[in-house]
Amino acid sequence: MASANLRTRWRQIGSGLIVPIGLITVWQIVATMGWTNEHVLPSPWAVVLRWVAYLLPQTPYAEATNGWLAWAVSGELLVDAMGSMYRVVVGFLIGAGLALPLGLMMGASPRVYAWLNPLAQVLRPIPPIAYIPLAILWFGLGNPPAIFLIAIGAFFPVLINTISGVRQVDSIYIRAARNLGASQSTLFLRVMLPAAVPYILSGVRIGIGTAFIVVIVSEMIAVNNGLGFRILEAREYFWSDKIIAGMITIGMLGLAIDTAVNKLNNYLLRWHRGLEH
């Protein structure tokens, strides 16, 4: 059984590779034959070389600097990726960290909901991007406006999902808990909160996705490093190979984030009916 599963798995991976390899081959042929301007569409090989150059340290290793490891991660790509990740993580933590308690309160208390929901409904449809002028006016350039925008991008999906998660807790759980003698605080912390977790996590997933979009945009406008800044900078020099290398890096980082959140999701929801490990 195990070997048969392994074989199907390899077959799946194999069939998944056919189309990308085909496309890259066509792209390479087009570029080699000189049918396109290399500044408009560089060859895949040129992109790979550029990506490696982007990844590797820009200066040769010198004993005097901060050691081997610091040198190894001093490549522009890694510095950019870490800059972008830093902003995503900090912005997301601020946005989600505010949205979660607020959403729990709004979900649990009809009065708090009545106070705050109209405002939330008016602000929610404003795309985070629309806050850019205000963000720059308030926070200037650099990390602060970017983190502000990312926090806004993460805030609303987590808020809305937390509210519906708490409001849609099956009343049978509440009845059972009250029958067992649960106080209001126990009911909230040990019944309503865990019952809302599937909703909250889907909000987290959307929130992180939004944060990742917003970080790229905000780096294009307000920050002097990061992956978004780098591909815009590359355009100014007509380095299309670097633009594509940067885009591929953004894609890989996005995939890594999504995979990590997915794994966390599966772990936290291992009790949930709809999910298999």
Add this chain to the structure above:
Amino acid sequence: MSGNHIQVQNVNKVFQSADRNVIALQDINLSIPQGQFVCLLGPSGCGKSTLLNAIAGFSLPTSGSITTDSKVVTAPGPDRGMVFQEYALFPWMTVEKNIAFGLEIKGVAANEIATRVDALLHKLGLYDFRQRFPKDLSGGMRQRVAIARVLALDSPILLMDEPFGALDALTRRNLQDELLRIWSELGKTVIFVTHSIEEALYLADRIVVMTYRPGTVKRDMLVTLPRLRDPASADFNTLKRELGLLVMEEQQRHHDQEMIAAAVD
């Protein structure tokens, strides 16, 4: 400690909606001594679950009073453990966590909780499943966990709302026997809601047959057949026929009233 353990006095329950009032319970009077196994029997809509929910404290009567050990019921509480038809296990807790939950709320010491949960796991044949989540259990197993969860509270009263209604016939019989074993061992007062005549006859000391809207007591009878009862015996079937006639009268009224309501609409 004998005497009247649960007292239901002149209880009425009216559900109000925009266009009409439904009288769910009308003038219910019941005295239930400690340790009695009572089945509330009737077709759906006869108010048997409403009465159980009122005793549980989930939905208080419109008028009249319910007392347990001379204390008026005003809210749900762990002195009246409830087993629901839908199991109502917390899906994010493992079997042992579900059973321990009521004890944790009570503030029982951790090692004491562990001992009591282990004993219950063994008593209900759940020990090998203690680390599982409810989604990985069959319906019968889930209901065993729900029973263990209320037994953990050691409440003198067990309220059961069609607990075996969703189970297949064999699992159902199995759990009925298990429940009888636990009941005779622990001497709890049980109020058990069912629409199955055979289930009521198999389990109860006393069967309260209820009428369809408004819910009243149609017949309050003691069942004196010796235990363990044989559903194939002649005595069992005589009673079954008698009860069947009573319940089917109410079922027929239920049907007729629905037809009238449909004609009015």
